[in-house]
Amino acid sequence: MSLLHSPRFALVANADNHLRLTSGSGATLELFVLEDDVVRVLVLPNGQLQTPRTWSIAPGEADVPLEGRERRDLSGYSKPEFDLKINDVVLTIETRKIRLEVTLLGGMLSRFVKTQGEWRAVLADRATQAYNFGYWDPRVYHYVRRDAGEMYFGLGERAGALNRAHQRYEMRNIDAMGYNAIQTDPLYKHIPFYITWQKETTTGYGLFYDTVSDCSFDMGRELDNYHGPYRYFVAQHGDLDYYFIASPDSPLDAVRRFTWLTGRPAWMPKWGLGYSGSTMSYTDAPDAHRRMGEFIHRCREHDILCDSFHLSSGYTSIGPKRYVFNWNKDKFPDVHGFVQNYLDNGVRLCANIKPCLLRDHPEFESVSNAGLLIRASNGEPAWVQFWDEVGAYLDFTNPATTAWWKDKVKQTLLRYGIAATWNDNNEFEIWTPDAVAHGFGNTFPAHEAKVLQTMLMIRASRDAQREHAPEQRPFLVSRSGGAGMQRYVQTWSGDNYTSWDTLRYNLKMGLGLALSGVSNIGHDIGGFSGPAPSAEMLARWVQFGVFMPRFSIHSWNDDGTVNEPWMHPEVTRDISDLIKLRYRLMPYLYDLLWLSSSRYEPVLRPTFADFPQDANCYQENDDMMLGSALLVAPVVEAGQTERAVYLPAGSRWTSYWSGESFDGGQTVRLPAPLDQPFMLIREGHAIPLNLAVQTFDQRADQRGFMIAPVHGNGSAQGRCVEDDGVSEAWRNGEHGHWHVAAHSTAETITLSVEFEGDVRWRAASIDLLLPSAETRNVTAAQGRISNVQPEGAWQRVTLDLDA
Structure with a gap:
């Protein structure tokens, strides 16, 4: 399609920092000047919104309305003054940090960021067909020019290298149990945000595509001779609604602003930072009550500090299957006494809950008759595969479902003293176009907004805790989620596979999440599925885990063994000491979460985020900053007795263990015993x-x-x-x-x-x-x-x- 067939736009409205440009074909561009460092672009090929509400945008707020926020709602923004110029060729908008130029023929945009007093060109739409103005299929597209040397970070928990350049990724949340941390895609999270960074100019920006549709990102893997180097975003449904965020000095500028844009991270209770035990084996066992009691005994025997235990779904079993909100009274004949015994020992329980009812669930018929399930177009439940059975997902776009869910959380869990909910298996794998969601009274195909169901589920769980104990901070965990999930939950990188590669690449997955606004994160220590970890691997994984906000040892090992601190007697004392180190560091971690909630600071970050001028920090590595003060690096290979780490230039570094100081700008090699993880404090x-x-x-x-x-x-x-x-x-x-x-x-x-x-x-x-x-x-x-x-x-x- 040549420029002769491209729409020509004209400015038709300019009020309240909202500009509207239309064309003779009906195509519309809407520009929103929200902050000096945030400009939003809404592209409507036929001038009409497909999805009039958003659940992701909550600037500086703790939440959005249950039924969503009006997409053109500009509350919460400062709406700064800006300069506007227009002629027959181009429209220009300029704030203190962003200059946006719109070519009126074709609607292509060029974006500039002001850094060190100079305007730098950072992003231009592809000159050939940047947007889908009815050219192809009904999907949403955005093609932009790809410049040499660009690095891309974020997109949530992606497998592989931290730099996403030359890769392609899908956001289509699935239960990827036993994933390969180097190459499996897609995974569990749906966060269509990434940072583009040029290390030569130390300038960049963030792009957030506000969609709940399945979508994908090609970061330069695809080539087409007719268009020059490019990268692109494509969504299956909805609107092209994206936010450009200037990041002139550090990638952290964009991270902070994006976190602010999608909502204030929850300030959770301090005990949520403690060690949390977990395994599927205990509650799956016929003598689950005894096995659970044995865990407390072993913690005391080996002096393992512990604040909580993640109660796997075996407590809900009838036979071999799981039935959410059901208590197996053969395994747990005295639920209140069981929970109270844990509380008496200082350990809170976080109970697993799932959003799908199996077709033989004791309450399936009543829930279905009440219209609380996602349904097929003929009115029957929309059947899905779930674990080893067929069932139907609850429909959280129906307020009646939310009310039912909250009541169940309160009556079957919280009233017994269960402290928190573990929202699991909540990827909402609905693939048929025949499934219909209630949509708060405006039905829509359920597969068009699966992650919306996830977000509404975890919100309902949070609200149940607030209603049950309004004076207490809620604490809950979710495996799946989307942009803005930091408002509700702590999360982890899903059901990882036991291997040294997973240990190495889980670090990068965690950094990807932190750079995407989600800092309260962790990994299943020791690996969830696959072979049992060796003594060395388990100790090294614990060494890494003590630095993550979520610290849980969880497993479903192929050989039936359980990942526990005492599973390898030769390293049990080392693991006990490491867990005590974790509790020694708790005030620092707690303050980092406070800064995350109050100032939108990421808890974890790659070294280049704090030292963008140091070119060596951009090399792929296995270390990270914990806050701005602590450089940490796990041992990620077997048989190592030392750990080599590059120290960022511009600072000196002091060893936590030896007190010795080292100049930055060099690689140091330090001893790496099993009970002493690599930790250096930044001078000053x-x-x-x-x-x-x-x-x-x-x-x-x-x-x-x-x-x-x-x-x-x-x-x-x-x-x-x-x-x-x-x-x-x-x-x-x-x-x-x-x-x-x-x-x-x-x-x-x-x-x-x-x-x-x-x-x-x-x-x-x-x-x-x-x-x-x-x-x-x-x-x-x-x-x-x-x-x-x-x-x-x-x-x-x-x-x-x-x-």
């Missing part, structure tokens, strides 16, 4: 710790900070949020923050500690750890140094704040 930072000695039966919290002081003149800074860890009282100001600094000169280090907020969380003293090799004189700006004592490679300085 201080990380909060829990310095109390803890056992399974004795929990305590003693705040301290480990400081990597500046070697010359400068300040090291650290912070930490404090609250009760479980309630919603923080919303009323019942929380506080430590602010710690170490001001350095050539001769002295002056320690400064301030507490801001509710003083009930302020301790009378605080311990600060400095490297033992530090010889400068240490003084206090507030309070009095009451004690200095060695602690391994560090010296503990106790500061009495009330002196």
Whole structure:
């Protein structure tokens, strides 16, 4: 199709930061200037919206209306002033950070980002047929030019390399049990957002396509001589509605803004960061009650700190099959007593729930008669394959279904003391075009918005917890989800396969999710399916897992064994020590989740995100930043006794274990024993710790900070949020923050500690750890140094704040 057949657009409306351009053929472009760094483009080939509501967009908010947000609703945006110029050839919009040029013949767009005072061209639509103005099939297309050297990051949890260049990906959520972490696609999440970055200019942008349709991304794998280098997005249904986000200084600019755009991450209870036991084997066993009790006994025996247990779906069984919200009373004759015993031992239960009713479910007929299931066009349930049986999915676009679900969660789980829900097998694999969803009164083919069902399910589970205990923070987990899932749940990378490759590439999958707005994440430690992990592999996986917000050992091993901390006696002590290290780091992880919720900061990130000027950080590697202060790197190969890691230039780095400091810009090789994961603190930072000695039966919290002081003149800074860890009282100001600094000169280090907020969380003293090799004189700006004592490679300085 030549330009002679392309639509010519003219500006017909400009009000409230919303511009509308139309053509003689009826094709319409709508431009929305939302923020200085966010411009939205809506392309309507026939001028009509196909999907008038969105469930993804919640700028700075905790949620959207249950029935969705009006797609043209501009509430929540600052709608800044912008310059507009137009002539016969081009329309130009300019904010402080973005310049958008629209070629009126054909509607192709070019986008520029302002960085260091200069405009840089970063994205141009393909000059030949960038959009589907009725040229081909009914699907939605967007073709853009692909420039040499571009790197692409995000798209959620994709297998393979972190850089998505030259690959093709599908977003069609499926139950990919035992996936290959290098090449399996599609997987569990539907997040059509990615960052484009040019390391030479250290400039980039984010693109988010607001759709719940199955879609795919070709990131330069396809070639066609007639069009030049390109990449493209295609969706099976809906509208082309995309957001361009400027990221002028770091990829983190786009991550923060995208997270803000799709909704505030949930602030979950602190215990959700603790070790969570899990296995399908316990609840599948006929003596499940005894097996579950044995887990508590073993935790105490081996001194394994534990805060929760993920109760697999075997508790719902009738025979070999699962029936959601059913309790197998042969396995669990006293549900309340079983749950209370776990609570008495300090372990909360997170119960597995599934959104599909098997056709012989005890309540199938009543639920079907009430119209709560996704149905075929003839009114019968829309049958799907689910595990080893046929069933039908619940339809969460029907408010009556949401009400039924919430009641079941409350009556069959929460009233017994179950603390949380584990939303599983919720990919909604509906493939037939004959299935119909209620659509809040406007029916539509269910296969056009499967991930919407997922999002509404996890929202209903969250709302059930809020209604049951409004004074408590909800905690829930979901395997599947879409853009905005961070508003509701913690998640993980699904049913991974036990192998060293999985360990290596799960790290990259986690980074992909974090760069896509979802930071409260983890992996099944040890691998979920396949062979049992060796002692070495399990220990290495735990080493990695202690740094992830979700920390769960979960399995369904081929040989019937169970991944447990004590499954290999030769490394049980190492694993116990690693789990205690996890609890020592809990204040840092908790503060990172606070920053994720309050400032949209990703918890995990690749090193180049914090050091975009260092070209070496863009090489494929197996390390990551945990927050801005800690560089961590798992051992991902068998038989290793050392770990080599490149240290980003522009900073010095201090070993958590030895206290030794290293210059950045070099590769270091350090010892890698099984009980000491690779951890380096960035110079100028201080990380909060829990310095109390803890056992399974004795929990305590003693705040301290480990400081990597500046070697010359400068300040090291650290912070930490404090609250009760479980309630919603923080919303009323019942929380506080430590602010710690170490001001350095050539001769002295002056320690400064301030507490801001509710003083009930302020301790009378605080311990600060400095490297033992530090010889400068240490003084206090507030309070009095009451004690200095060695602690391994560090010296503990106790500061009495009330002196």
